[in-house]
Amino acid sequence: xxxxxxxxxxxxxxxxxxxxxxxxxxxxxxxxxxxxxxxxxxxxxxxxxxxxxxxxxxxxxxxxxxxxxxxxxxxxxxxxxxxxxxxxxxxxxxxxxxxxxxxxxxxxxxxxxxxxxxxxxxxxxxxxxxxxxxxxxxxxxxxxxxxxxxxxxxxxxxxxxxxxxxxxxxxxxxxxxxxxxxxxxxxxxxxxxxxxxxxxxxxxxxxxxxxxxxxxxxxxxxxxxxxxxxxxxxxxxxxxxxxxxxxxxxxxxxxxxxxxxxxxxxxxxxxxxxxxxxxxxxxxxxxxxxx
Amino acid sequence: xxxxxxxxxxxxxxxxxxxxxxxxxxxxxxxxxxxxxxxxxxxxxxxxxxxxxxxxxxxxxxxxxxxxxxxxxxxxxxxxxxxxxxxxxxxxxxxxxxxxxxxxxxxxxxxxxxxxxxxxxxxxxxxxxxxxxxxxxxxxxxxxxxxxxxxxxxxxxxxxxxxxxxxxxxxxxxxxxxxxxxxxxxxxxxxxxxxxxxxxxxxxxxxxxxxxxxxxxxxxxxxxxxxxxxxxxxxxxxxxxxxxxxxxxxxxxxxxxxxxxxxxxxxxxxxxxxxxxxxxxxxxxxxxxxxxxxxxxxxxxxxxxxxxxxxxxxxxxxxxxxxxxxxxxxxxxxxxxxxxxxxxxxxxxxxxxxxxxxxxxxxxxxxxxxxxxxxxxxxxxxx
Numbered sequence: 001x002x003x004x005x006x007x008x009x010x011x012x013x014x015x016x017x018x019x020x021x022x023x024x025x026x027x028x029x030x031x032x033x034x035x036x037x038x039x040x041x042x043x044x045x046x047x048x049x050x051x052x053x054x055x056x057x058x059x060x061x062x063x064x065x066x067x068x069x070x071x072x073x074x075x076x077x078x079x080x081x082x083x084x085x086x087x088x089x090x091x092x093x094x095x096x097x098x099x100x101x102x103x104x105x106x107x108x109x110x111x112x113x114x115x116x117x118x119x120x121x122x123x124x125x126x127x128x129x130x131x132x133x134x135x136x137x138x139x140x141x142x143x144x145x146x147x148x149x150x151x152x153x154x155x156x157x158x159x160x161x162x163x164x165x166x167x168x169x170x171x172x173x174x175x176x177x178x179x180x181x182x183x184x185x186x187x188x189x190x191x192x193x194x195x196x197x198x199x200x201x202x203x204x205x206x207x208x209x210x211x212x213x214x215x216x217x218x219x220x221x222x223x224x225x226x227x228x229x230x231x232x233x234x235x236x237x238x239x240x241x242x243x244x245x246x247x248x249x250x251x252x253x254x255x256x257x258x259x260x261x262x263x264x265x266x267x268x269x270x271x272x273x274x275x276x277x278x279x280x281x282x283x284x285x286x287x288x289x290x291x
Numbered sequence: 292x293x294x295x296x297x298x299x300x301x302x303x304x305x306x307x308x309x310x311x312x313x314x315x316x317x318x319x320x321x322x323x324x325x326x327x328x329x330x331x332x333x334x335x336x337x338x339x340x341x342x343x344x345x346x347x348x349x350x351x352x353x354x355x356x357x358x359x360x361x362x363x364x365x366x367x368x369x370x371x372x373x374x375x376x377x378x379x380x381x382x383x384x385x386x387x388x389x390x391x392x393x394x395x396x397x398x399x400x401x402x403x404x405x406x407x408x409x410x411x412x413x414x415x416x417x418x419x420x421x422x423x424x425x426x427x428x429x430x431x432x433x434x435x436x437x438x439x440x441x442x443x444x445x446x447x448x449x450x451x452x453x454x455x456x457x458x459x460x461x462x463x464x465x466x467x468x469x470x471x472x473x474x475x476x477x478x479x480x481x482x483x484x485x486x487x488x489x490x491x492x493x494x495x496x497x498x499x500x501x502x503x504x505x506x507x508x509x510x511x512x513x514x515x516x517x518x519x520x521x522x523x524x525x526x527x528x529x530x531x532x533x534x535x536x537x538x539x540x541x542x543x544x545x546x547x548x549x550x551x552x553x554x555x556x557x558x559x560x561x562x563x564x565x566x567x568x569x570x571x572x573x574x575x576x577x578x579x580x581x582x583x584x585x586x587x588x589x590x591x592x593x594x595x596x597x598x599x600x601x602x603x604x605x606x607x608x609x610x611x612x613x614x615x616x617x618x619x620x621x622x623x624x625x626x627x628x629x630x631x632x633x634x635x636x637x638x639x640x641x642x643x644x645x646x647x648x649x650x651x652x653x654x655x656x657x658x659x660x661x662x663x664x665x666x667x668x669x670x671x672x673x674x
Contacts, residue, residue: 035414086633089665092413093361094632097554100547101628108618108625215618223421223543230418265429268422272407275419279410 005135007256008249013141015248016148017210019241020203021225022232023155024196026240029229030159031168031192032175034084034095038103039200040222042079045106046072046201047213051119061124069201076197080190088189089175103218111215118212121205140209147206151199152241159237168192224251227271232283239283246270304483306476323468327461333576335464339532340572341565342467343525346474348552348564350521353478355550356558357487358514359494360408363546364420367427368519370541371397372526377444377536378437386449394523401519405512424546431538443537446530458532467528474521475561481517490514551624555631557638566639574627578620586611636663 021043028036036042049071053064083098123140130137159165171178171185178185204213211217228247232239247267254266274282293311297303307313327335347365354360372393379389404423411419431438438444448457456462481487489510492500501507530536548571556567590607598606613619635642641661649656 029414035417083629083633087636090636090663094636096414096417097550098629098632101625101632103625104621104628105625108621111618112616112622226418227422230415234414261429261433265426268425272419272422272426275411275415276407279412279415 002134003256007252009135009137010141011249011252012245013144013210013248014252015228015245016144016241017203017207017221017244018225018228018247019244020144020148020151020199020206021221022229022240022244023151023237024200024203025225025229026232026235026237027155027192027196027199029172030235030237031172032084032088032189033172034092035099035234036196037096037099037222038079038106038218039196040218040220040225041103041106041110042072042076042197042218043200043204043221044213044215044218045075045110045204046197047121047204047208047217048110048114048119049201050205050208051114051121051213054121055119061122065205068205069198072197072201073194076193076195077190079197080193084189084193085186088186103222107215107219114215116215118214119208120212121208123205123209140206144206144210147202148241148244151202152237155195155199156237164188164191224267227267231271231274236283243282306479306483320472324465327464332459335461336459336532337572337576339458339464339467339528341568342464342471343528343532344549344552344568344572345565346467346471346525346528347522347549348556348568349471349474349478349561350518350525351549351553352558352561352564353481353490353521354514354518356553356563357482357494358490358511360511360514361413361417361550362420362518363417363543363550364404364424364427365518365522365549366541366543366545367424368397368401368522369526369529369545370427370431370536370538371400372523373446373530373536373541374431374438374444374526375523376527376530377446380447380449386451390524390527393527394520397523397526398516398520401522402512402516404519405515408515409508409511421543421546424541424543428538428541431541438538441538443535446534446536448534449531458534463531467532470524470528471565474524475565478521478561486510486513551628553638554628555638557640559637560640562640562643563638566643570639574623578623582611582614585614637661 021039024039024042025036028034028039046068050064050068053059053067054061057064059067079102083102084095087094087098123143128139130139130142159169167178167183167188168191170181171183171188175185178188207221211221224247225244228244229240230243231246232241232243247270250266250270251263255263258266293309295302295308307316326338330338347369350368351362351365354362375393375396376389379392384392404420407419408416432441434440448455449463450456451462451466454462456466482490489500489505492503492505493507493510493514497507533540552567552571553563554567555570556563556565586607589610590603593606594600594603631638637644645661648660
């Protein structure tokens with residue numbers, strides 16, 4: 001029983017990491033209906049920025065964290081300006097390919113600048129554990145869970161309660177109509193990219209103590225966050241986190257109870273099953289085209 | 292400029308619209324046939340890879356370019372073809388039999404993948420195919436009695452009609468070329484048949500296709516099966532060319548490479564698959580050349596511009612250090628993809644058409660002929 005709870009908690013913590021990255025996917029998707037394949041790499045870059053500020057320049061953890069988030073938000077806007085804006089309004093497939101290209105580029109450039117080793121950031125949560133009875137919970141994992149919940153709530157409020165959030169949803173529904181209604185669609189898209197890069201940075205910094213930062217971490221985790229976003233319905237903010245947690249729990253349970261090899265494929269098998277039964281994900285909206 | 296006066300449907304669907312096509316493609320074929328006796332063995336080897344990649348590119352074009360179903364799982368189909376060949380070869384099954392068996396098996400699996408795809412669209416389909424590819428990769432690594440796990444399988448040289456054909460021989464090249472040409476001709480015929488028309492109709496509008504009486508589900512599954520089967524054939528050749536296969540060769544990276552093949556070549560014509568394959572395969576030798584020769588050339592230019600010997604040497608070593616950086620290939624890949632998407636969305640074949648039209652219409656060519664129409668996103672959720 002204790003094993004089960006322990007696995008559950010570590011699965012939830014891992015799942016929250018996936019959920020955080022999936023949040024970035026969902027944000028960009030919600031506002032532009034574009035899937036950003038470079039999301040994981042933005043996270044990796046955010047982690048490296050934080051490592052540069054905290055580990056190399058010796059800044060305070062929180063100042064370094066904030067600096068990395070700000071720098072990455074700017075970088076997100078820059079990437080949007082260069083790669084996405086010129087092809088805004090063209091078929092989705094070309095934008096997806098452009099983000100795949102961006103991902104390749106970021107991965108290799110990060111490898112050139114910071115090398116291919118694993119890096120670690122010292123955080124205030126790195127040491128220490130919380131003991132409840134005989135259950136042992138590490139602070140770094142708890143910090144990921146807490147941060148995910150807070151970010152998820154904030155983003156949900158932002159999207160559903162603020163004017164800017166409404167404008168984002170409108171421009172995702174129909175970009176041209178949003179233009180006509182006076183929404184500055186280009187600026188909206190640029191802000192969304194900034195926010196999603198910032199969220200990715202949070203993910204990168206928080207998981208640095210757990211998975212370390214290296215130039216391929218974005219690809220590895222991004223590909224796990226993908227099923228998370230799909231499971232949640234690609235377009236639902238709480239869905240992304242729930243999907244992430246589900247994937248994380250499935251993965252850690254499969255790693256513990258099933259023979260070796262199942263751990264890596266179990267999330268994908270579940271994903272295929274869900275797609276077969278409920279193609280629009282657990283929280284997706286079902287709609288039919290009106291002719 | 293030549294004007295074709297078409298009087299009936301047969302004129303419209305002809306494979307060679309006029310004699311110029313016969314001459315130019317005949318010439319191309321002749322050049323390809325004498326190539327092994329002229330080119331170096333390294334270039335020949337690259338040319339074989341071009342044939343294999345182009346075959347996969349054609350397969351992917353049928354699915355993505357003409358039926359409009361994106362797939363990031365074609366490496367898995369290639370793997371299934373390759374492993375079927377390697378496994379059957381161990382039991383002394385003759386080449387023609389396992390070649391066909393690989394195609395049929397991959398085609399059946401492709402159809403199975405097609406069924407879930409019926410309900411999926413856009414990004415969901417992409418993710419389903421990625422998941423499928425991951426699962427296949429894991430099965431290849433774990434099913435050790437058949438696939439020998441991560442240690443990989445050795446593939447013997449293929450023997451055709453009692454003659455052993457080594458992987459570097461001209462005969463093997465001719466075999467790959469024959470498969471490519473047959474695939475292209477077969478696909479061209481497919482595309483002018485009712486099946487091909489149905490594919491294109493589904494790509495352009497599923498709703499419209501359905502209301503015209505096209506059985507969308509049937510044709511989507513067909514498209515998946517045909518595309519997978521062709522990839523399976525290519526997989527057999529791939530296995531023989533590499534002579535050793537292991538699961539880590541068939542990763543998502545390879546699937547992305549195949550998508551890049553058709554993206555760079557152009558997704559609207561079979562020419563695109565071949566041009567894209569040439570581009571992708573030749574980028575490796577090009578980068579090697581860049582690494583070896585560029586520093587010297589740049590230093591030479593610097594010296595010619597009046598830099599001293601010491602400065603020129605300094606520049607040379609700096610450029611050499613940059614060229615041998617680890618991730619340079621990935622960065623160049625990424626930049627190339629982005630540049631093509633941004634500036635040449637019709638791919639290399641689109642560029643060729645533009646150049647051709649420029650000379651045909653000279654001096655009346657206008658850029659707007661090829662201008663993309665902005666469609667703006669309307670929610671996929673309501674599609």
